[in-house]
Amino acid sequence: MKPASFDYYAPQTLPEAVALLAKLDGEGCDAKILAGGQSLMPMLAMRVARPDALVDLRRVAGLDHITEADGTIAIGAMATKRAAEESALVRERQPLFHAATQLVGHRQIRNRGSVGGSFAHADPASEYPAVALVLDMQMRAVGPDGERLIPADEFFVTYMTTALEAGEILTEVRMPVLPAGTGWAIRELSRRNGDLALAGVAVTLRLSGGVCADARIAAFGVDATAVRLGAAEDAVIDQRPDAATFARVGAIAAASLAEPMSCIHASADYRRHLVGVLVERTLVDAAARAR
Ligand SMILES: Cc1cc2nc3c(=O)[nH]c(=O)nc-3n(C[C@H](O)[C@H](O)[C@H](O)COP(=O)(O)OP(=O)(O)OC[C@H]3O[C@@H](n4cnc5c(N)ncnc54)[C@H](O)[C@@H]3O)c2cc1C
Known part of the structure; x- marks a missing residue:
């Protein structure tokens, strides 16, 4: 099957994306964020999801970093799983997250699928939510009311449902480096x-x-x-x-x-x-x- 028709938007900046989502929401338009498309595209093709519009984050700059500061590793939501898998920082400083990443799908899926997409998708069989609970991770969300950090034990609400509000974009996940010993x-x-x-x-x-x-x-x-x-x-x-x-x-x-x-x-x-x-x-x- 092919997806039902939808409008397509490709904002270039985070404020632009947030404003666009708020505008579409205000117009009663059911807009979905598109990241790597590894879960969303099959859902569209099977018409399990039929959004009016897709807001593609792939051109939004500044969402694919992998950095460490003060014992916290931050991974931008649009960093691919492959980038996390290939990161020496993640492998050496947070090997549990690294090992979990290697278990996600196949290499082709990790090449395109974003780290943030898996958190936002919240599949109960996904590796990341369990790792997030074990590591006390925090999710950074940006929306029309500003920015907030959501702890892992509040982020995953139920089956494929997170604490992200309408119009909020997951921008980063944060985890502590693994303590020695x-x-x-x-x-x-x-x-x-x-x-x-x-x-x-x-x-x-x-x-x-x-x-x-x-x-x-x-x-x-x-x-x-x-x-x-x-x-x-x-x-x-x-x-x-x-x-x-x-x-x-x-x-x-x-x-x-x-x-x-x-x-x-x-x-x-x-x-x-x-x-x-x-x-x-x-x-x-x-x-x-x-x-
Ligand atoms: C054959 C196959 C095997 C797979 N195996 C596994 C596996 O073993 N483990 C696993 O965890 N996953 C698996 N997946 C899913 C895969 O990991 C997806 O990449 C991931 O679930 C979604 O990431 P994405 O970037 O592709 O997001 P998309 O498919 O683009 O989006 C997924 C959902 O998240 C929302 N979303 C995405 N990014 C954001 C954001 N930044 N802010 C707010 N909402 C956002 C979208 O609106 C959509 O609802 C598999 C997929 C396939 C096709």
Whole structure:
């Protein structure tokens, strides 16, 4: 199928884009932002989305930076995933985000798909929302009322829905550099290489005095948004980082999922089982890196 007809706008600056979105909104026009098009274009082609207008951000200058200042890495929303993947800064200073990026789709998708597009799209099976929860990331949004920073635990509201207001543009995502001595891991299971995950888990783990001192664990692909696994985090604290601990914490993580998603590719029970296995294995990986 081909997309339904729409008007197309290509603003050159951020203020121009913000003003354009506000004007279109005021006219009752359903306008959508176009970034890399890797999710939006298929949705248009299948007519799952039929916006009146597209506002293309690709010519807007200043949205594709990857920088670090004062222990915070900032990635412009229009930086491609490939740019994040190839960035030595991201690879060396925030390896969890780097590893998550490499799990997104295929190289062709990462060549065009933007970092910000994945956050704004908020697919529950996407790697980034879970990593954002684990890393306490912040999202910078600019709209007609100015600029604001939205913490990750408020940004992802529900299935493909974020806290971005109408007319707001996600301009940057921010994350801390990984503290020295903190281990990390991300694992997922998908039916084919490059597919969205049936389920996945991202963790960070800090060891101190021979025990697990701090852990952050989030799962994706199991609920309407990525979820922190608080019971599993609590269960690992003050425990020795050994195989028995991690197997027990995996079982606690699986049991703590209220009602995992179910679809033709994976039942709720299977997803629950996957989360248990992935929590156990990511904790093993993270402990090895922390040491
Ligand atoms: C075969 C295939 C496999 C894939 N596998 C994965 C995967 O494993 N993991 C994964 O996470 N994703 C996967 N994706 C999705 C892909 O990562 C997309 O690139 C991403 O979801 C959207 O980024 P984009 O730049 O292409 O955004 P677009 O498709 O252009 O936009 C997506 C949505 O976000 C909105 N949007 C985009 N940018 C902004 C912004 N700056 N401010 C506000 N709203 C904005 C758009 O209006 C639209 O609603 C896959 C896609 C395909 C086709």
